[in-house]
Amino acid sequence: MIRHTITFFLLLLLLSASPTDASQEDQLMRFIESTAKKRQADRITALPGQPPRVNFDQYAGYVTVNEEYGRELFYYFVEAPYEAATKPLILWLSGGPGCSSLGYGAMMELGPFRVNPDGKTLRRNKHAWNNLANVIFLESPTGVGFSYASNNSDNINKRGDQRTAEDTFVFLLNWLERFPEYKGRDFYIAGESYGGHYVPQLATVITFMSELHRTTFINLHGIFVGNPILDNYKNSEGNLEFLWSHGLISDEIWAGIRANCTFTPKDDGRWCSVLGQASHISGIYPRNIYDPRICLPSAREGYMAGYDPCMEYYVEAYLNTGEVQEALHARTNTNWLACPRTSGDLDSTCSITSTRYSVKDLNLPVTTPWRAWYTPDFEVGGYVQQYEGGFTFASVRGAGHLVPSYQPERALVLLYSFLKGRLPPG
Template sequence: MTLHLLLLLLHSILILVLASSSAIDPAQELDWEAAQRRDRVERLPGQPKTPPLRQFSGYIPVSRDGRRALFYWLTESTARSPHSKPLVLWLNGGPGCSSLAYGAVEEIGPFRIKANATGLYSNPYAWNKVANLLFLESPAGVGYSYSNTTTDTDAFGDTRTAEDAYSFLLKWFQRFPQYKSREFYILGESYAGHYVPQLAKLVHDGNKAASKTIINLKGFMVGNAVTDWYYDNLGIVDYYWTHALISDETYTTMKRHCKFTSVELSSECQRIMDYASNQEIGNVDLHSIYTPVCLEATWSSSTGRKSSRTAPHWNPLWMGQTGFDPCTPSYAEKYFNRPDVQRALHANGTPNNVPHPWTPCNYGILENWHDKAFSVLPIYKELIKAGLRIWVYSGDEDAMVPVTGTRYWIRSLKLPIVNRWYPWYYMDQVAGWSQTYKGLTFATVRGAGHEVPVLQPDRSLSLLEHYLRGKPLPKR
């Protein structure tokens, strides 16, 4: 037997094991209603009265011994017929960043956190207007998700993250069987550019291995997505230069020394990248290069540590409902560490004691990420052939995972063009540009950074609506 066939056999066995491990005794199937009642969130501290909202949150164990569990938050659609709306799973990346901190309360969820973290206010462009939103803190160790096994910290990586997320889904649909027949989509951004297609492949393979569809997956969509080490990093270098973040000399040196042929940078490439960051780019948020950084806390140049003095931050982009605030993650950290918030969300309580404070990002996970795919493009090729609805979008002001790199790797797929490059519109304004390929749609969002819904909430909601309908973005 060849190595390739052996790997395929082991992969098929893994899928069957994951599916079978989620099976429960028929006598327990009636317990789903009780489980939903336990997970029902009646009201969050400081939650506005409108819109009326059904929400659920809690834990799903994903390891056989139950010592590793993932935390979810479901916000049902506020549409007139929520039961007819699809289910969207949202994943943030990092690796190590919380889908609550970013997706839920900064981007697409029904609420925003007030600056003093004492309450919430409504997001008028929440994506649950058109879909039921399921936020997942993944992998274990992120946010409220946890592992009580210390050896798990040595195994962070793409493979186990996808396997745990798939195990979560199988068990979550047992707890919420009313969603089994709904159209299901997986969405995310940044390093979820790995999580999303890798999970979609496991779901697709699990459906193929079963006698009937287990999860009604229809497609996936990713934004500013880490996808291919070579093309993404090549795009970063070109974006830096074309947006005047670095000098001609530094650009030339980067092109000479940075080949991006492995996930580890050469020492010379790392040196010039550090020089660009420290000497040329300055205090710019590379996630959104034209917006202000959070100045809520200051740093001591002598110690390199945060000082205790808090300074007001300059925020010229506060524009009514858009409400951009670069300090939002710090508000989330205060809010989600409140005991009353944790009680309302059924988080961090016996027996689910989280062995770490809630933070927007767990940087220990990033530092111990041992399993990182060089590229997920082979998965794209497979799932495009399978007929899933696949869209990719980019905020054009993001220098972390810039539009240049995304265009490079899409071009490498050599897909036939169906609709050539055109401007798409929202409210009679150019909202971005789009091109449709056979099996994939690409769109930019004008004036958006790494987290597209933060600066362009109305355009991003329009993008979602067209994606869920399978309709091209409007030309006028």
């Protein structure tokens, strides 16, 4: 049970009071005025270095999720350029755990801007997801990016996925008070990598709280996860098979893995994990095995058209600029990082083979067999299969771990189909 004091319930309490009680009415008016002021304070006039003729509203700031223990989550919100009032609302959660939705999601993948190599200016992303929806990028849990928490035992000792899901739920309720026109709007949760935990766990909390209180707090319509880590052991098994099938580890090593690994807790990690096999695949960039591992001027376009392996450095330079932090209403002098450096690339990679193992484990009947799907240019965008209950598994051809970075158009086609409630075009 969530024990936090939630602004939403305060509003319900005030609305249920007698209309003749002037003090209650005064409290309600002060609350409404306070949330309106916070929203206006969060409006971004312009980001430093942004291109001309930006035709959508953008906001950023903090939402308190626990006042007693000082937990504040930072968000960046972009509305759709056209007909924002009729478009759905998406919450984006990057993975890691510990990676920034602002840095990865907004600035490197699906946001309206990309950071230029100078680390000071921005350019438009024509395949931004706010073409189809209004998008919140949430830096979660506390301690990620610009989000923060006070240094006390509750925040230190009780960290974990459950706390993250509960805090995110509280964030949404309080955010909706700041942006009340989005109450009741079709709502979707999207994410990637460790978002394979964050996204369904948040969906579970939303559903549980709605059923418990017999009211629809958030109009959740669906979840959308890319390259998700769903099960640690199936992830290890799938990743190792993926590396072997792509010629990165030998038949002999693979035979040893199959002979010695059960992919259960009793396994020896020196044999039965990608990290344990790291010496055999050194020099390979796990987020895309065909892309350069390191950032060099000669590799800025990589081997994938439009993808720049140096972009994380541009984003870190940009978001650590004082002028940018002020424009975002973030705490200034924050040492912003896209991901903690102690989380290696190998730990955050989730192959299609791993996803297949996890999907198979669900034991769902297939309703639409595996087939190709196509882009508007009639290229094969990937493959898709649907299961009973509407669960859909889709691949994106030519994409690495950050799908909207490697294949922005194909990612947008998938999102469009998802929001329309249908399979991508065949």
